[in-house]
Amino acid sequence: xxFKEIYDKSIExxxxxxxxxxxxxxxxxxxTKILNKANPPFYKWYEDGVTNTCYxxxxxxxxNGLGDKTALIYDSPITGNKSKFTFKELKxxxxxxxxxxxxxxxxxxxxxxxxxxxxxxxxxxMLACGRIGAIHSVVFGGFASNELASRIDDSKAKILVTxxxxxxxxxxxxxxxxVDGALKLAKHKLDKVIFYxxxxxxxxxxxxxxxxxxxxxxxxxxxxxxxMNSNDYAYILYTSGTTGVPKGIVRDIGGxxxxxxxxxxxxxxxxxxxxxxxxxxxGWIVGHSYIVYAPLFKGCTTLLFEGKPVGTPDAGxxxxxxxxxxxxxxxTAPTAFRAIKKEDPDGKFFSKYDLSSFKxxxxxxxxxxxxxxxxxxxxxxxPVIDHWWQTETSWAISSNCTGIEMMKTKYxxxxxxxPGYDVRIIKQDQTIAKSNEMGDIVVKLPLPPGTFPxxxxxxxxxxxxxxxxxxxxxxxxxxxxxxxxxxxxxxxRTDDIINxxxxxxxxxxxxxxxxxxxxxxxxxxxxxxxKLKGQLPIGLLTLKAGVNQDNRxxxxxxxxxxxxxxxxxxxxxxxxxxxxxxxxxxxxxLRGTVRKIADKEEYKMPATIDDPKILDEIKxxxxxxxxxx
Ligand code: COA
Ligand code: AMP
Numbered sequence: 001x002x003f004k005e006i007y008d009k010s011i012e013x014x015x016x017x018x019x020x021x022x023x024x025x026x027x028x029x030x031x032t033k034i035l036n037k038a039n040p041p042f043y044k045w046y047e048d049g050v051t052n053t054c055y056x057x058x059x060x061x062x063x064n065g066l067g068d069k070t071a072l073i074y075d076s077p078i079t080g081n082k083s084k085f086t087f088k089e090l091k092x093x094x095x096x097x098x099x100x101x102x103x104x105x106x107x108x109x110x111x112x113x114x115x116x117x118x119x120x121x122x123x124x125x126m127l128a129c130g131r132i133g134a135i136h137s138v139v140f141g142g143f144a145s146n147e148l149a150s151r152i153d154d155s156k157a158k159i160l161v162t163x164x165x166x167x168x169x170x171x172x173x174x175x176x177x178x179v180d181g182a183l184k185l186a187k188h189k190l191d192k193v194i195f196y197x198x199x200x201x202x203x204x205x206x207x208x209x210x211x212x213x214x215x216x217x218x219x220x221x222x223x224x225x226x227x228m229n230s231n232d233y234a235y236i237l238y239t240s241g242t243t244g245v246p247k248g249i250v251r252d253i254g255g256x257x258x259x260x261x262x263x264x265x266x267x268x269x270x271x272x273x274x275x276x277x278x279x280x281x282x283g284w285i286v287g288h289s290y291i292v293y294a295p296l297f298k299g300c301t302t303l304l305f306e307g308k309p310v311g312t313p314d315a316g317x318x319x320x321x322x323x324x325x326x327x328x329x330x331x332t333a334p335t336a337f338r339a340i341k342k343e344d345p346d347g348k349f350f351s352k353y354d355l356s357s358f359k360x361x362x363x364x365x366x367x368x369x370x371x372x373x374x375x376x377x378x379x380x381x382x383p384v385i386d387h388w389w390q391t392e393t394s395w396a397i398s399s400n401c402t403g404i405e406m407m408k409t410k411y412x413x414x415x416x417x418x419p420g421y422d423v424r425i426i427k428q429d430q431t432i433a434k435s436n437e438m439g440d441i442v443v444k445l446p447l448p449p450g451t452f453p454x455x456x457x458x459x460x461x462x463x464x465x466x467x468x469x470x471x472x473x474x475x476x477x478x479x480x481x482x483x484x485x486x487x488x489x490x491x492x493r494t495d496d497i498i499n500x501x502x503x504x505x506x507x508x509x510x511x512x513x514x515x516x517x518x519x520x521x522x523x524x525x526x527x528x529x530x531k532l533k534g535q536l537p538i539g540l541l542t543l544k545a546g547v548n549q550d551n552r553x554x555x556x557x558x559x560x561x562x563x564x565x566x567x568x569x570x571x572x573x574x575x576x577x578x579x580x581x582x583x584x585x586x587x588x589x590l591r592g593t594v595r596k597i598a599d600k601e602e603y604k605m606p607a608t609i610d611d612p613k614i615l616d617e618i619k620x621x622x623x624x625x626x627x628x629x
Pocket of ligand 2: 285363364365366367368386387388389391392414476477478490492493499502503504
């Protein structure tokens with residue numbers, strides 16, 4: 001079948017389509033009920049199926065004779081470590097750590113928070129949870145104590161698995177103060193904290209709460225896979241929402257395995273014998289889906305990379321890794337390529353390596369600017385594919401489905417809707433847009449398997465936030481248009497989310513932190529364009545009456561507060577004190593106008609602005625801070 005036939009079938013006969021796809025995974029009990037539509041927007045896929053995430057990632061391949069094949073490659077230019085694990089070796093480690101978790105009281109349905117750097121033990125911990133039916137919640141290592149605490153509290157985890165440290169270029173990230181801070185802030189008490197002691201960086205542990213990874217394994221037995229209902233949860237991944245309170249995106253087990261395995265061939269054209277690399281972090285959805293789950297479900301080899309595209313040690317590291325392991329396809333964020341392009345515009349490093357294995361580059365996480373795509377195409381001489389997706393969906397909503405049919409590239413578009421997703425544009429008057437008309441991008445319900453069936457303990461928030469503004473549709477909070485050929489163009493977010501180096505952040509959450517400063521009366525955080533990171537947050541602050549502290553000190557304190565409370569990943573480096581925030585007469589802060597000024601875009605002076613002079617004051621500050629020249 002060609003792409004159109006496959007796509008049409010997925011939309012017109014979703015039951016039949018996803019029943020056939022589900023045959024490709026291992027079930028303890030095959031589902032007879034494919035899609036339950038009885039209680040919209042809470043749809044259920046494969047509700048009477050019984051399966052296991054870890055079984056599909058490891059045991060199944062061993063059973064099929066692939067036990068001695070490499071499942072996981074670890075390459076850490078930041079520490080100089082490299083290792084490989086076959087499916088059998090990985091299974092043995094996972095099954096032992098699953099036993100350790102069991103020894104510490106973890107049973108089916110319990111939550112385990114994983115706060116770790118990019119080491120194989122992080123993958124082992126994730127898979128061990130799947131093995132015994134525990135729900136993991138991975139927290140990105142670049143988040144600070146506050147974020148870790150809020151996830152411990154919301155998930156009511158029993159165990160935290162963490163490490164003695166992470167390594168960032170030029171600095172060691174000590175996890176001890178971050179973990180201590182989180183445990184102090186969290187209202188919920190953990191039963192155990194398991195620390196993975198990194199080589200040459202062992203820390204003192206406080207018994208009985210804390211034990212080391214190695215100690216936890218001492219009495220651990222090999223542990224079999226638990227039989228799980230398809231609609232039980234595999235994991236919770238918290239993501240930024242429209243407020244500072246993170247949303248717990250949940251993933252049900254059966255649909256996750258079915259959909260992700262299908263994507264490896266159909267979207268990425270990856271077969272079992274291929275080596276695949278997703279240069280992301282396990283703390284993000286791209287890391288969950290494409291470092292760990294999808295490639296292992298497929299039975300191909302996946303690579304875990306602890307480094308950066310530049311500086312570890314140079315802008316040639318991606319080419320070195322591709323050449324060393326004969327990588328077929330790489331998936332990363334456009335910002336990584338902007339970083340390489342900045343350091344090595346002429347591709348001098350590239351020419352040193354043999355990249356004959358390399359067949360395609362996939363980009364997502366933020367808009368891929370045409371300049372970067374063209375630069376990468378010229379250098380790599382392979383298709384460069386921009387595809388669009390979200391934590392909520394766990395796999396691409398739109399993409400060039402290269403395993404079905406290679407489509408032509410339209411620079412600036414994330415290609416066409418992937419089978420399973422009926423994507424529409426709805427205008428402000430609630431009518432469906434015609435070709436090329438802008439509006440909110442929505443997906444007709446039901447969403448396909450592998451997407452989020454609800455939010456952790458928050459059915460109402462799921463319904464109100466995503467499924468209520470447009471009856472019968474999932475609201476993506478992205479805006480854009482679909483052209484006459486069905487290509488989707490993602491133009492902007494419609495909420496307060498910004499994308500900083502492919503990392504999803506809420507400006508509302510940063511504002512919540514700034515407003516806690518004792519001298520700050522009001523604040524606004526705006527995402528402005530940045531050549532490297534795509535977007536960067538800047539803050540505007542007004543001070544309480546009578547404050548006579550130096551503005552520069554207040555600004556520095558605010559920057560530190562954001563780093564301490566949200567984390568370095570927010571890259572919040574500029575807070576400007578202004579006399580008044582620019583507002584309409586009804587009190588709405590003119591964030592869009594300030595963003596346009598900072599990005600040197602044309603803007604109209606809003607007719608309802610209460611004091612136009614304030615925009616001049618902001619312009620001056622932006623010039624002083626080298627944002628505007
Ligand atoms: N643990 C602790 N700190 C972390 C961290 C982690 N796992 N990841 C990032 N940070 C810190 C960095 O050290 C940096 O701190 P600093 O302010 O002290 O320098 C800060 O968070 C910002 O990090 P980052 O966004 O990585 O910026 P950078 O300037 O260090 O590097 C790039 C820029 C473009 C090289 C980098 O952003 C990159 O590799 N991006 C790839 C994008 C990606 O993987 N996105 C995931 C979604 S697909
Ligand atoms: P996350 O949940 O962190 O994956 O972030 C999802 C958001 O990133 C989307 O809602 C988009 O705003 C943005 N995004 C992801 N991929 C793309 C893309 N290919 N083009 C434009 N924006 C994207």
